[in-house]
Amino acid sequence: MGSGMSCNIISIAPMLGMTNQFFRYLMRLISQQVLLYTEMVTTPAILRGDMRDELSLLTCEHPVVLQLAGNDPKHLAQSARIGAEYGYDEINFNVGCPSHRMQVADFGVCLMRTPETVADCVNAMCEAVNIPVTAKIRLSDTDKIDMVALYRLIKLMSCAGCQTFVIHARGTILKKGWTPKANRSRLPLAYEKVYQLQQSFPQLGIVLNGGITDLSQINEHLQHTAGVMLGRAAYKNPYMFKDFDSLFYQKKSNMYSRETVKSLYLDHIHQHQYRHVPMMIKLKPLLHIYHGEPHASTWCQQLIAAEMR
Numbered sequence: 001m002g003s004g005m006s007c008n009i010i011s012i013a014p015m016l017g018m019t020n021q022f023f024r025y026l027m028r029l030i031s032q033q034v035l036l037y038t039e040m041v042t043t044p045a046i047l048r049g050d051m052r053d054e055l056s057l058l059t060c061e062h063p064v065v066l067q068l069a070g071n072d073p074k075h076l077a078q079s080a081r082i083g084a085e086y087g088y089d090e091i092n093f094n095v096g097c098p099s100h101r102m103q104v105a106d107f108g109v110c111l112m113r114t115p116e117t118v119a120d121c122v123n124a125m126c127e128a129v130n131i132p133v134t135a136k137i138r139l140s141d142t143d144k145i146d147m148v149a150l151y152r153l154i155k156l157m158s159c160a161g162c163q164t165f166v167i168h169a170r171g172t173i174l175k176k177g178w179t180p181k182a183n184r185s186r187l188p189l190a191y192e193k194v195y196q197l198q199q200s201f202p203q204l205g206i207v208l209n210g211g212i213t214d215l216s217q218i219n220e221h222l223q224h225t226a227g228v229m230l231g232r233a234a235y236k237n238p239y240m241f242k243d244f245d246s247l248f249y250q251k252k253s254n255m256y257s258r259e260t261v262k263s264l265y266l267d268h269i270h271q272h273q274y275r276h277v278p279m280m281i282k283l284k285p286l287l288h289i290y291h292g293e294p295h296a297s298t299w300c301q302q303l304i305a306a307e308m309r
């Protein structure tokens, strides 16, 4: 039976349309230690059985987490088993996504309204696999944060086997017009509530997510929580992770220069087996490697022009 404890200090958030195998390959050239996630995968998609290419892993990608979205314990258990067979190090249950598509399916953050169902799902996945089952949730499924409801959800889920909770430090508004982007930009972050959770549940790994952009913020949050997760910052500035292996894991990393990362990455995507993947999808993760450097945008344009020829 899988236990939910697996708390990596630094992780890169699951991001649909972004954290695909190419992005993960790029990040592994920069850091060999931070925890990587897939994009979220729904149980219907995984159970249809046509996701072999998306699910396949390269050895270098580890440690890597498969994020699942669903609401049926049996389907989630089957999907988790498939994930374990593909070699994922961990299964993460999506209980935080507020997108319209998730709402229609009653997946993601909607599940926070039915804690017993969430616990049944966690229990089924833990029974199915021998790797940790963790969860990514929000502080609330509304714009009000009800700490009593949140404590109850976390207790039920932890009794069911989840020991690590990634917490996106804001609530949600599930109304028409409130896209995930609007939820991110218009709802405030409430870091103190996440700190409070770690204090109240010292035996659990609480990972703080939301709005982190630099090293000083990471260091500040790590005073209060077991881990942090960065999303958009990793995508916009992948090279910011270059010292993280030594800073946070006391491990030596490749320490490749940007130029070396670029050439190794291009060698990778030029391989024969990726010829069917549109060039722009393969290039996209690399476009921000020079973030913050002079001439970054010219470099980007030249790269696109050269590769799209």
Ligand SMILES: Cc1cc2nc3c(=O)[nH]c(=O)nc-3n(C[C@H](O)[C@H](O)[C@H](O)COP(=O)(O)O)c2cc1C
Pocket: 013, 014, 015, 016, 017, 018, 039, 040, 067, 094, 096, 097, 136, 168, 209, 210, 211, 212, 229, 230, 231, 232, 233
């Ligand atoms: C383009 C995009 C796609 C996302 N896709 C997912 C997803 O597949 N699963 C998930 O749990 N969260 C998803 N998120 C939310 C992020 O994982 C993260 O919680 C959010 O961006 C806040 O972290 P940040 O401020 O560090 O970006 C997505 C966010 C973005 C910007």
